[in-house]
Amino acid sequence: MVIAINTRILSGDIAAAKLLFLHFKNIAAANPGHQFCFIANDDTLPASSLNNVKNIVIKQQSANPLLWKLWYNYKLPAALKKIKADVLVSADSICSLRSNVPQCVLVNDVEFLFHPEWYSKRYVRFIKTNMPVFLQKAKSIVTASDTIKNELVSKFATEENKIKVSYYNSNKKHQPLPWDEREKIKEKYAGGNEYFLFNGAIHNRNNLTNLLKAFSLFKKRQKSSMQLVLLTDNIPSKNEFVNSLRLYKYRDEIKLIEGLGEEETIAVTASAWCAINLSPLYSDINFLQNTLLFEVPVIAGNTVQAKELLADAALYANPLAVDAIAEQLMLVYKDENKRNELVQKGKELCDNNTAKGNAGKLWHNLLHLQP
Numbered sequence: 001m002v003i004a005i006n007t008r009i010l011s012g013d014i015a016a017a018k019l020l021f022l023h024f025k026n027i028a029a030a031n032p033g034h035q036f037c038f039i040a041n042d043d044t045l046p047a048s049s050l051n052n053v054k055n056i057v058i059k060q061q062s063a064n065p066l067l068w069k070l071w072y073n074y075k076l077p078a079a080l081k082k083i084k085a086d087v088l089v090s091a092d093s094i095c096s097l098r099s100n101v102p103q104c105v106l107v108n109d110v111e112f113l114f115h116p117e118w119y120s121k122r123y124v125r126f127i128k129t130n131m132p133v134f135l136q137k138a139k140s141i142v143t144a145s146d147t148i149k150n151e152l153v154s155k156f157a158t159e160e161n162k163i164k165v166s167y168y169n170s171n172k173k174h175q176p177l178p179w180d181e182r183e184k185i186k187e188k189y190a191g192g193n194e195y196f197l198f199n200g201a202i203h204n205r206n207n208l209t210n211l212l213k214a215f216s217l218f219k220k221r222q223k224s225s226m227q228l229v230l231l232t233d234n235i236p237s238k239n240e241f242v243n244s245l246r247l248y249k250y251r252d253e254i255k256l257i258e259g260l261g262e263e264e265t266i267a268v269t270a271s272a273w274c275a276i277n278l279s280p281l282y283s284d285i286n287f288l289q290n291t292l293l294f295e296v297p298v299i300a301g302n303t304v305q306a307k308e309l310l311a312d313a314a315l316y317a318n319p320l321a322v323d324a325i326a327e328q329l330m331l332v333y334k335d336e337n338k339r340n341e342l343v344q345k346g347k348e349l350c351d352n353n354t355a356k357g358n359a360g361k362l363w364h365n366l367l368h369l370q371p
Contacts, residue, residue: 004085016283095134102369105138144282147305174293177270185271195227197272207319214325270294278319292346313345
């Protein structure tokens with residue numbers, strides 16, 4: 001079977017694209033008798049050493065909805081015909097309306113319904129107008145949580161039995177680091193100090209300004225040497241948050257780091273005292289899920305989806321409430337028993353997710369899409 005995977009994500013979510021590629025690379029490794037073709041509109045796809053994986057680039061700018069439709073409805077079907085695809089998986093909730101290849105649509109988030117200001121106006125108009133058509137065209141729909149499934153049923157009248165819930169795989173490379181390696185990482189990135197870690201985009205959805213304010217309260221009350229490390233794929237130019245760091249009172253205790261490779265990102269994450277991400281997007285919550293494998297406690301936004309996916313293995317805070325965020329930072333810093341409890345709950349959650357075998361469920365779903 002030839003499985004085509006559309007990795008083009010119009011909302012610009014780099015974290016979701018990375019997550020998708022890793023997930024399907026793991027599935028490809030477990031199914032060497034099948035061919036996996038990753039399709040993108042640029043050259044950003046990571047290379048794979050697997051013999052049954054290849055990358056296909058269908059170049060085109062994503063400047064406006066007309067070009068998007070041209071790519072999905074004409075260029076993509078032509079590529080699917082050329083590689084003789086049996087199944088198409090689309091990662092961005094968008095179907096090719098002119099292809100007869102059975103399609104599985106992955107719907108990772110529906111935040112455009114609740115936070116349209118996080119996306120371009122063109123994208124929001126496009127996805128809101130066309131989502132009902134895409135969901136009807138798809139032979140199968142896979143979501144990252146029951147929360148998203150319920151939204152699709154209620155907001156778009158999607159047939160409930162058409163939607164499957166499947167979590168992404170945990171990264172097998174995620175293991176706790178030995179003490180001496182953690183000390184080296186702390187010395188390299190935080191002057192030998194413990195640190196809170198944020199890993200994600202410099203974007204309004206992550207409420208980074210409130211995180212800074214909460215860190216200020218933490219520093220005033222605790223008088224500790226704790227640092228705040230901010231990891232991101234790209235530091236945007238002329239960004240209000242980035243510019244504000246120059247005037248931030250504790251700027252010497254903030255480390256803004258751009259573009260670390262996978263192995264170094266893993267080491268920095270595994271060496272953190274605690275990881276925090278207040279975003280409601282699944283790709284960001286999944287980072288926290290994987291962080292639990294390092295036996296590092298996490299703080300998430302108090303959203304329904306975060307609580308579904310992290311349960312009692314995380315602390316939660318209202319992303320808009322600076323005091324609430326600061327209180328959780330102080331709790332995980334001061335209360336060793338609570339921190340140990342979170343680490344144990346995290347282990348149990350990870351073991352449970354592994355036992356569910358969700359990658360196997362998704363693969364089984366794809367097998368049943370064949371004509």
